[in-house]
Amino acid sequence: MAVKVFLLLNDDLIPYPSKGSDPTSPFNKAINAITQMPGDELYITTGYHSKKTFDHLGGKNFANNLNSGFTKTSGGTIHLLAGKFSDAHGKVNTDCVNFKCTCKDCYPKKYKYFCDDLKKNVTIPYPSISINARLHTQWHSKITFKLKGSKFVGMVLGSSNLSYPALYRYLSSNTECDLLIYDDSYDSIVQSELSSFINNTVIDLGTNTTIALRKFKNANGSKDITNKINLFEYDSSELSYLTKEQIQGLDNDAIANLIELVEKKISSVIAFIDKTAQPLEYT
Secondary structure, three states: OOEEEEEEEEOOOOOOOOOOOOOEOHHHHHHHHHHHOOOOEEEEEEOOEOOOHHHHOOOHHHHHHHHHHHHOOOOEEEEEEEEOOOOOOOOOOHHHHOOOOOOOOOHHHHHHHHHHHHHHHHHOOOOOEEEEEEEEOOOOOOEEEEEEOOEEEEEEEEOOOEOOOOOEOOOOOOOEEEEEEEEHHHHHHHHHHHOOOEOOOEEEOOOOOOOOOOEEEEOOEEEEOOOOEEOOOOOOOHHHEEOHHHHHOOOHHHHHHHHHHHHHHHHHHHHHHHHHOEEOOOO
């Protein structure tokens, strides 16, 4: 398998969207690209949701993208996981987690809204698609990946939650940085979604060529991508961090090893979720 790797940035390097232009972020576009790739299992995990995550991802268009990816494999399952439902003191309100609270829009309810929207707009009109929703009160990793017969198709991972600021341009007070890694057989899908960002705030890290970090300039001067990119927050071994030097040194063999590590990590993530996450139960 040949793969491509993109670095996705969302900060003040991105021009504020002009009137009438698409205001969504590269991260949002990458999520939609992954959903369109053919596969039978899609995992969407995050720490936080917004009240209208489904709408921010594109609403009906997002539902159509989900269906198009699963149609190519005669249906499939969307695995959902969210967490980090504890407060600033690390305490979890069990009434909130069990959806028995009187809160207006606590984090568990925002997750429930997303599940409800997917059921209404995806599983009911497209019965070949099922949803497996779970929660983990301390989960905070952000990873979305698609599998086809247990084989890796594509993934988005990094710092962005499925929150309103991260899904749009120029709204987050944070500088978000995510990685998009995918089978380059589906490059046309990615190019279609991200073409307006590539070589600006989406950096093509290549396939089997040496990777060069790019320097960006804006009104405040220049910025270098030199920080470590956190991939799997709950696991600090092997693939957890790519440093500047490692990125620069990736070649054909390293890319092959990267995919081997990605598939190994995906297996460990699925095992971790299956072992520790609880089913989402609500009426």
